[in-house]
Amino acid sequence: MSKIFKEGGENKFTTSYIPDALPHREEQIEQLVNIISEGIELDAFMIPVLYGETGTGKTTTVIHVLNIINKKYMDKVKVRRINATTYSRSYLAVKALAQDIVPVPDRGLSIEEILNRLYDKLDIQDTYYVFAIDDADELVRREKGRILELLTRIEENYDRRLLYPIVVVRNIKYIDALPRHITSKLGGMRIHFPSYNKNQLKDILKERIEKGIKEGGITQNAIECATFNTEKLVGGNARELLHIILKAGKIAEKSDDPSINAEHVRQAVFETYSSTLSSGLTLSKEKDRNMRILWALYKAVQGKPDTYYIDDEILEKTFEIYSSTFHLEDLSKSDLPDILLDMAIYEVQNLITLDNGKLTIAHYPVNTVYNKLTQKLFF
Ligand SMILES: Nc1ncnc2c1ncn2[C@@H]1O[C@H](COP(=O)(O)OP(=O)(O)O)[C@@H](O)[C@H]1O
Ligand SMILES: [Mg+2]
Incomplete structure (x- = not known):
């Protein structure tokens, strides 16, 4: 066990785990729920575009919102998310979307015909179809937004809106590069997913730690x-x-x-x-004082694997090890913090670094560095 x-x-x-809560995405969720709700209730809808780097919660947010919409409107809506990277062409993406609602023969139908069938079926069933086209960068780029053009054009032939697409991309520049007649239909409703900072990441981690770790x-x-x-x-x-x-x-x-x-x-x-x-591990200067200091530091931290911040106790120990190993008079204890700070900023950012103003050992495993420094210094 x-x-x-x-x-x-x-x-x-x-x-595959969908968290109960999405800290720092409350605004995006609310915005998107509002856009879709207003679309359905007031018949005022412009295709929203969600954008942000990988791992900023776009997919998870969309899944959350689709669940909310599904609950809110019950049998009046059908929700769906497709990953556009699975479909190399708009035709295949549209077919996948339609197949959930109406049978589509394998071949023989044009994309417009498929959309018409889909629309007719939704009309008869009195159903709103809310769907997300996730990871749409490539699809949009390659076919110059054809899928968006098709999805918005079909609405013009009918007197009410039944299709509610949500577009999700990593990079907004593919959307910006689309022809005017398409971007104007998107309406400029954009929801940004900024990358998370350290504190936000801590909040995200809370639920997983509570549920997954003893x-x-x-x-x-x-x-x-x-x-x-x-x-x-x-x-x-x-x-x-x-x-x-x-x-x-x-x-x-x-x-x-x-x-x-x-x-x-x-x-x-x-x-x-x-x-x-x-x-960061290729230390250029051979056997000089800074390398000796680093070695003493890593030796001080050895056996204390949970060290992250370099505190006074570690500084003390580093100095002790330095003095007793090298017997040199070239280091005073009070200078040590400034020397390390200097190194963190100018020399070995990958070994010791600053987190919110505090010196830390952030990236490299202590043992790996200690062994490497020992090799360099003594052999
Ligand atoms: N705000 C958040 N709260 C909790 N988990 C999140 C949050 N944002 C992202 N995640 C988690 O991080 C991972 C990546 O998120 P995802 O929605 O796939 O990002 P994206 O689609 O933007 O690449 C998923 O496991 C998701 O559950
Ligand atoms: Mg995603």
Whole structure:
């Protein structure tokens, strides 16, 4: 049995798990619910475009909103989300959307005919069809917005609106590049999904930790370290954060530790992003004082795997190790914090770095660095 995860807890860190709450997306959810509700109730609808980087909660928000709409209007609506990357052409996407409502023969029908069938069926059933075209970047780019043109044009032949598309893209520039006659129909309703910062990522993590990890199964420093890395290395992508925690949890399990600590997180980060990080480990200056200081620091932290912030106690110990190992008079204790600060800013940002003004060991696993420094200094 896992010491770290609750039963089935690992699943809370995968994308198949839909969280109960979406912290920091309340506004986007409300906006989208309003746009669709007003569309249905007041017959005033312009296609909204949701946009933001990967892992900013677009898909999850859409799923939430579709659930809300489904509950709110019950049998008056049908909701659906398609992932546009599955459909290379507008024809296939439209067919997939229509097939949920009305049978579509495999071949023989034009895209307009399919849409007409769909519309007629919705009309007879008196149903509003609310659907999201998720990850639509490629589809929109490749066919210059054809799908949007078709979806809006068909409405013009009927006296009421039954189709309520929502478009989701990573990059708004493909929408901006569309011809005027299409963008004007979109109406400019845009909902931005900004990347999450460290504190927002912490809020997102709360529900997963409560539901997926045992009491005491993760330390505060591990959370600080994981959220900091996610903001800095992968631009606040929540999916990556969950992935890092899951991986760190498995590393902790493997080493039979009682909780996920900062070092497990660093190992998970290192395994996942080592290609992005690697430059930081190539220390240029050979055997100089700064390298000796770093070595002493990493030695001080060894055996304290949950270290994230470099506090006074660690500074003290670093100085002790430095003095007793090298017996040199070239370092005074009071200078140590400033020297490390300098290094964090100018020299070895990937080894020691600043998180909200505090010195931290954020990215590299302590053991990896310690061994490398030992090699450089003594061999
Ligand atoms: N605000 C949030 N609260 C809780 N979980 C979130 C939030 N935003 C994103 N996530 C989670 O992060 C992962 C990525 O989100 P997703 O909606 O797939 O992003 P996108 O579609 O923008 O790439 C999912 O597992 C999702 O549940
Ligand atoms: Mg998505």
